[in-house]
Amino acid sequence: MxxxxxxxxxxxxxxxxxxxxxxxxxxxxxxxxxxxxxxEHGFGDERLFTAFVAEHDDNLVGMVVxxxxxxxYTLRPKLVLKELYVDETARSLGAGKALVEAVTAHAKSMxxxxxxxxxxxxxxxxxxxxxxxxxxxxxxxxNWTLSLDE
Numbered sequence: 001m002x003x004x005x006x007x008x009x010x011x012x013x014x015x016x017x018x019x020x021x022x023x024x025x026x027x028x029x030x031x032x033x034x035x036x037x038x039x040e041h042g043f044g045d046e047r048l049f050t051a052f053v054a055e056h057d058d059n060l061v062g063m064v065v066x067x068x069x070x071x072x073y074t075l076r077p078k079l080v081l082k083e084l085y086v087d088e089t090a091r092s093l094g095a096g097k098a099l100v101e102a103v104t105a106h107a108k109s110m111x112x113x114x115x116x117x118x119x120x121x122x123x124x125x126x127x128x129x130x131x132x133x134x135x136x137x138x139x140x141x142x143n144w145t146l147s148l149d150e
Contacts, residue, residue: 006051013060021085054095061090079107081117
């Protein structure tokens with residue numbers, strides 16, 4: 001399994017994987033990401049997110065999207081793991097673990113204090129996977145949302 005930083009040529013497959021996650025997590029009706037938005041916001045010196053992709057047999061089978069929170073109470077950044085998805089046909093090949101390892105290395109390279117993420121309620125397979133990597137739920141903080149759409 002090869003994991004590498006995504007490049008613009010990966011955009012079409014990256015979008016397909018993002019759509020796969022949106023379908024799985026049941027937000028496909030609100031999904032607004034386009035090829036153009038990935039190209040605009042995911043690459044270059046002023047990118048808003050960093051994506052890594054997993055390759056198996058010359059096919060992109062997984063992706064992870066991250067972004068930093070630069071200012072925290074520790075005076076060190078946090079890295080948010082926003083999206084992690086592995087194509088159903090490639091699960092159990094080690095892609096998820098390899099992608100999280102790439103995220104961890106990226107976080108360490110920016111001197112981040114931690115990597116944080118959310119898990120969809122009821123996704124026990126994800127919870128088991130993350131625990132197997134040494135992660136644990138945040139016992140102190142709960143996620144809250146204030147929708148600004150009417």
